[in-house]
Amino acid sequence: MQTNFDSHAKALPDAEEAETILRSCVHCGFCNATCPTYQLLGNELDGPRGRIYLIKQLLEGEPVSKKTQLHLDRCLTCRNCETTCPSGVRYHRLLDVGRAEVERRVNRPLRERLMRKGLRTVIPRPAVFGALLKTGRAMRPLLPAALQAKIPADAAVPATPRPVPRHARRVLMLEGCVQPSLAPNTNAAAARVLDWLGISVLPAREAGCCGATDYHLNAQEAGLDRARRNIDAWWPAIEAGAESIVQTASGCGAFVKDYGHLLRNDPVYAAKAARVSELARDLVEVMAAEPLDSLSAHGNAAAMRIAFHCPCTLQHAQKLGGAVESVLIRLGFDLSAVPDAHLCCGSAGTYSITQPELAGRLRDNKIAALETGQPDIIATANVGCQTHLDGAGRTRVRHWIELVDEALIAASPSRTRAIGDAYSV
Known part of the structure; x- marks a missing residue:
């Protein structure tokens, strides 16, 4: 589409990128067919194409109102539209620019x-x-x-011992900010499974939140500062040969993989950020590349029927749709089919708190789809989705790596003795 930015918009740091993205949109509307909020509300302005028009108008100097802010706030940033778009419109980058500009112009209550x-x-x-x-x-x-409804009624599965680093192959792992409290055993299970594959996890206690919470609540500089602190925390291990930075929460993984782009204009951190993004791996990427036949989980894995919820940050942002399912099948798990698996569950970081009504409707739809095959348990790859879906109080929801770890321990009880002394994080 044609654009005519005003003088203020032309001076924005991301003006050139925003204009390129806007010009790549051909108004086809395919995006609306897979947009969760458009499916619920049926309003053009609550679909990607309508939001793109709103952002175009504000960058061209048109008046901006609370209504503009509302329609942009309602976007889940699920990036389903990017998967669907035949023109390759990088919608989420344009949305970041638009939201920041609206935040500057419209005073929130x-x-x-x-x-x-x-x-x-x-x-x-x-x-x-x-x-x-x-x-x-x-x-x-x-x-x-x-x-x-926002507070899990049951205590989380406690973290079990992690193996000490003992292998030549070593990786870093982002601990996350809410996961240590909501799902403390997830990273412990990942460390044990990786140890079984001959990969040790190095603790990096100085690393903290990935920065996504701040960034997506329009405190973008605060989010970038958290990214810089993480880069500093990881850099000594990277220089010492750590082969990757593993994330078990796909939302964090999607953001860390974007560090290189987000800090591309930072003269101090641009090169380091690009290197961190190159090394960032979702756990399933690491697992999928390994010879899983060495993991003897088959007999115990098949005893449980699983419905896998693939988070938007895994399938649309990281383009890893089907990857976890493939690993689980290789390990012998029985997976049920999930209709409309491309649609968002409504968690979307803080969305379930800032937009509870829409998030609740999306969760109900997702749970109904996941339960179609009558699974014993629902598995996912992101702590936010896990907590949001489990909050419905229906079929229990766990992280997929915990199910793998439990199946491996049941299949090989002596494995626990091979773990060695535990360390704490």
Whole structure:
């Protein structure tokens, strides 16, 4: 489409990229066919094509209102539209530019500002988040129903011992910010399975939140600062030969893989950020490249029927749709078919908190689809999706690597003795 940016828009750091993206859109509307919010609301402005028009208008100097902000806020950033688009429109990058500009022009109500500030204060800090979660669980019966729904009723599966680094092949692993409290055994299970494959996980305690929470709540500079701190924390191990940076949460993985682009204009961090993005791997990428026949899980794996929910950040952002399913099948798991697997569950980072009504409808639709094959359990690859789906109180939801780890231990009890002394993170 043709563009005519105003002088302010032309001066934005990402103006050239935004204009290129806008010009690549041919108005075909294929994106609306797979957009979750368009499917629910049927409003052109709540689909990618309509949002692209809104962003084009604001960059061309048209008036911007709370209505513009609402339609951009309602986007899940699931990137399903990018998978569908025949023209390769990089919608999420344009959305980042548009949201930041709307945030500059439109003053949010106090309630929204406080909520977003609270999310940015609590979520990226594991100690703060963990303490508040523990308090929330204790007071859960006394809280309003809407708040109760956001607090998992059951305590998470506790973290089990991790192996000490003992192999020549070594990787880093992002611990995450909410995962240590909501699903503490996920990374421990990943470390044990990787150890079984001859790969050791190096602790990097200085690394923290990936930065996605700040960045996607329009505090973009704060998100980039977190990225810089992580790069600093990982860099000594990278220089010492760590072969990859593994993420077990696909949302974090998608963001870390974007560090190179996000910091491309930073004279100090551009080269390092590009290297970190090159080394970033979702856990399934590491697993899929290994000889899984050495893992004797088949007999125990087949005893459980699994419905796998592929997070949007895995299938649309990282383009790894079907990868986890392939690994699980190789290991002997019984997978049920899931209709409309491309659609978002409604978690989308903080979306389930900022847009609870839409998130709830999307979750109900996703749970119904996942339960079609009557699975014993639902597996996923992102802690946000796991918590959101499990909050429905229906079929239990776990991270897929925990199921693999448990099947391996059941198949080889002596394996636990090979793990060695545990370390804590």
